[in-house]
Amino acid sequence: MSQVKRKPGQYWDKSANPIIVKGGGYHCTNISPGCIHCWAETTNLRFHNRIPYDGTRVEFELDQAILDKVIRRKTRTIYFMCDLMDYLHGRVPDALIWDLFKFMAENPQHIYLILTKRADRFCNLIPTIRSKLVNRLFHVKLGLTVCNQVEANEKIPMVLPFIDWLSLEPMLGAIDLEGGGRCWLSDAGLRIPWIVIGGETGPGARPMHPEWVRSVRDQCLDAGVPFFFKNCGAWKPILLGEVSENRGLDIFKGLHFISPDGTLKKDPGPDKHDELLKRNCWPIQRRRGKDYYLDGRIYNEVPTWN
Numbered sequence: 001m002s003q004v005k006r007k008p009g010q011y012w013d014k015s016a017n018p019i020i021v022k023g024g025g026y027h028c029t030n031i032s033p034g035c036i037h038c039w040a041e042t043t044n045l046r047f048h049n050r051i052p053y054d055g056t057r058v059e060f061e062l063d064q065a066i067l068d069k070v071i072r073r074k075t076r077t078i079y080f081m082c083d084l085m086d087y088l089h090g091r092v093p094d095a096l097i098w099d100l101f102k103f104m105a106e107n108p109q110h111i112y113l114i115l116t117k118r119a120d121r122f123c124n125l126i127p128t129i130r131s132k133l134v135n136r137l138f139h140v141k142l143g144l145t146v147c148n149q150v151e152a153n154e155k156i157p158m159v160l161p162f163i164d165w166l167s168l169e170p171m172l173g174a175i176d177l178e179g180g181g182r183c184w185l186s187d188a189g190l191r192i193p194w195i196v197i198g199g200e201t202g203p204g205a206r207p208m209h210p211e212w213v214r215s216v217r218d219q220c221l222d223a224g225v226p227f228f229f230k231n232c233g234a235w236k237p238i239l240l241g242e243v244s245e246n247r248g249l250d251i252f253k254g255l256h257f258i259s260p261d262g263t264l265k266k267d268p269g270p271d272k273h274d275e276l277l278k279r280n281c282w283p284i285q286r287r288r289g290k291d292y293y294l295d296g297r298i299y300n301e302v303p304t305w306n
């Protein structure tokens with residue numbers, strides 16, 4: 001496994017973005033509530049071609065210079081591929097996606113993580129690519145990303161036989177990893193092998209209730225599935241111990257409270273704090289910097305990918 005030193009909350013060593021817009025920069029289209037504050041779009045608007053991720057008609061190509069850099073790298077590396085767009089965006093031609101997978105198949109010296117929100121295109125294309133490149137993609141880890149229960153119910157059953165991991169980032173609501181009478185974490189032979197959770201960051205970021213994260217963590221613990229908590233996002237919850245030990249006191253003054261359905265309320269005053277806590281509204285505050293802890297612990301399990 002790679003010797004690259006990782007930052008906290010990071011499960012990959014390096015990112016590589018070989019799918020580019022002809023002429024430079026990146027592109028994608030917002031298709032989910034999770035796209036509203038897309039970090040990749042913000043990055044593209046600031047540093048690259050400045051085209052918003054709004055469905056503008058662009059043409060894509062593979063950047064051979066990026067691929068050559070990956071080939072030249074001698075240290076075994078976990079690459080996060082295409083993190084500035086969705087590689088299954090509707091305007092990325094099938095042939096280009098084939099070329100990307102052939103490249104990864106021909107360069108098994110690294111591990112490649114790749115994520116999509118586009119479960120329908122995944123189903124139409126990826127099983128065929130996998131069957132043609134059979135036994136050559138063990139080091140390519142296919143992920144799905146969803147942000148709430150509606151997306152989980154719709155998309156997980158479509159891709160379950162083919163995915164290696166599920167990303168819940170930004171997590172925008174409680175997610176029960178069961179659907180249609182089956183548990184997506186524990187059914188023998190067909191289960192999600194790894195779960196990653198992260199909160200939203202950046203301007204306008206929406207908060208994540210710590211109970212949503214605890215619930216998925218517990219579902220993973222019960223099923224023996226590795227669980228990686230990336231960070232809380234822009235909003236930091238007050239620690240569990242502080243909440244339970246300070247009921248009735250004034251330490252939540254001036255904070256916000258997130259309710260179990262994700263609604264955010266400003267502090268209504270100390271006389272309402274106890275009632276809010278009883279309704280499982282959690283005190284939370286917007287703070288700079290990332291918080292990698294959940295209830296005072298780091299969860300950074302990653303499957304063994306040697």
Ligand code: SF4
Binds near residue numbers: 030031040041
């Ligand atoms: S799919 Fe991903 S990259 Fe594309 S707009 Fe949504 S969040 Fe951004």
